[in-house]
Amino acid sequence: MAEAPRGRIRERPEDFVVEEIAAYEPSGEGEHVFVRLTKTNVTTIDAVRMVAAALGCDPREAGFAGMKDKRAVATQTVSMHAPRGVRPHELAARARCLSLPSIAVHDAVPHGHKLKAGHLAGNRFAIVVRDVEPERIDEAAESLGRAAREGLPNAFGAQRFGKAGDNVTRALAWLRGQERGPRDPKVQRLLWSSVQSAVFNAVLDARVRDGTWATALAGDLLKLRTSGGLFVCEDVEADRPRAGAGDVSPTGPIAGAKMRWPEGSPGALERREATAILGEDFDFARTRRLGEGSRRALRLWIEQLRWERADDDTAPFADLQAAGNATRPGHRRACMRVYFVLPKGAYATTVLAAAFTVDEARAPQEEPPPQQDETEGTTA
Numbered sequence: 554m555a556e557a558p559r560g561r562i563r564e565r566p567e568d569f570v571v572e573e574i575a576a577y578e579p580s581g582e583g584e585h586v587f588v589r590l591t592k593t594n595v596t597t598i599d600a601v602r603m604v605a606a607a608l609g610c611d612p613r614e615a616g617f618a619g620m621k622d623k624r625a626v627a628t629q630t631v632s633m634h635a636p637r638g639v640r641p642h643e644l645a646a647r648a649r650c651l652s653l654p655s656i657a658v659h660d661a662v663p664h665g666h667k668l669k670a671g672h673l674a675g676n677r678f679a680i681v682v683r684d685v686e687p688e689r690i691d692e693a694a695e696s697l698g699r700a701a702r703e704g705l706p707n708a709f710g711a712q713r714f715g716k717a718g719d720n721v722t723r724a725l726a727w728l729r730g731q732e733r734g735p736r737d738p739k740v741q742r743l744l745w746s747s748v749q750s751a752v753f754n755a756v757l758d759a760r761v762r763d764g765t766w767a768t769a770l771a772g773d774l775l776k777l778r779t780s781g782g783l784f785v786c787e788d789v790e791a792d793r794p795r796a797g798a799g800d801v802s803p804t805g806p807i808a809g810a811k812m813r814w815p816e817g818s819p820g821a822l823e824r825r826e827a828t829a830i831l832g833e834d835f836d837f838a839r840t841r842r843l844g845e846g847s848r849r850a851l852r853l854w855i856e857q858l859r860w861e862r863a864d865d866d867t868a869p870f871a872d873l874q875a876a877g878n879a880t881r882p883g884h885r886r887a888c889m890r891v892y893f894v895l896p897k898g899a900y901a902t903t904v905l906a907a908a909f910t911v912d913e914a915r916a917p918q919e920e921p922p923p924q925q926d927e928t929e930g931t932t933a
Contacts, residue, residue, distance in 0.1 A: 558689035560682035560909035566594040568681040569625040574674040583665030584635050586645045591628040591657045597621050601631050603653050616668035632668035675896045687887040690862050696908035706761050707853035709750035710900040720747035745843035749807050755826040756805040766851045769796040772817025773803045776850045802852040809846020810837040856894040
């Protein structure tokens with residue numbers, strides 16, 4: 554199979570724009586304050602710390618629905634708990650007046666509870682893909698269109714597994730009592746989520762190999778595309794056409810103490826893949842406080858997909874040549890601006906990889922960004 558057109562992302566933070574879609578609006582009353590902000594080239598954790606410090610809030614009491622990448626322009630909501638003696642409406646007024654480096658505050662409204670991981674509906678993306686061969690733009694566009702029509706394998710991205718790719722090994726050594734674990738509960742949950750992600754990806758890979766990742770099998774736990782409801786596939790003849798039409802999708806494991814396992818051959822496959830990673834007789838009760846488990850669709854649906862083509866003449870030829878991106882004097886790179894919406898827990902890079910061989914740019918002297926979910930940092 555021919556290699557997909559090459560494309561380069563994140564040459565600058567403005568090339569990767571993500572906006573968190575709220576699951577609900579703050580009520581206007583309560584001891585927490587929901588702060589809507591846009592951060593540029595700043596991690597979510599650092600943004601939370603900066604806002605908390607500026608407002609005199611305890612960052613340990615802060616909340617957010619999911620982490621967004623550092624090298625991006627990301628709009629999201631974080632919650633701050635009003636310190637003793639400070640009225641929430643007063644804190645909200647102070648938050649709206651904040652002026653912080655690389656952070657713009659849009660609004661701040663009190664609410665009755667802390668914003669928790671996963672409390673979002675999805676994310677809206679606007680991504681610039683640079684260095685695309687002009688003659689292959691249409692090919693990339695057709696691949697994107699096909700992905701939107703048929704869906705994609707809903708894999709967790711490499712960000713989930715740490716910069717060195719060793720989060721799963723670290724997590725299992727800790728959970729088996731072989732090493733001391735991290736003290737920070739957030740880091741503990743992050744490590745466990747990497748194990749959950751590895752098990753899910755192993756199941757998804759197995760079903761991609763046998764061609765059943767979008768097919769209803771007897772015993773599957775199927776998820777309704779519209780409501781997200783789950784039900785067991787008991788009538789294959791009835792459910793397979795629904796899966797083919799995209800009304801339902803098979804799900805995979807987000808392993809945990811309360812996760813519902815499928816039946817039949819899908820259940821046997823999941824237990825086999827889980828055992829290969831976790832080992833025999835893994836005690837899920839030890840992980841209950843880290844996440845009780847859920848189900849995640851094996852198929853990812855892309856919404857509101859559109860794209861634009863433009864000549865990328867933002868850098869002079871000498872700079873392109875120095876970066877190895879120019880092929881001849883006067884060469885002008887082409888770029889695509891791609892827009893789409895994804896549900897929570899999905900990865901923008903999964904969408905781009907359906908159409909491009911993606912290269913990620915790094916700013917000069919820049920360290921790789923923290924390995925975090927570029928959409929949510931949470932399980933679906």
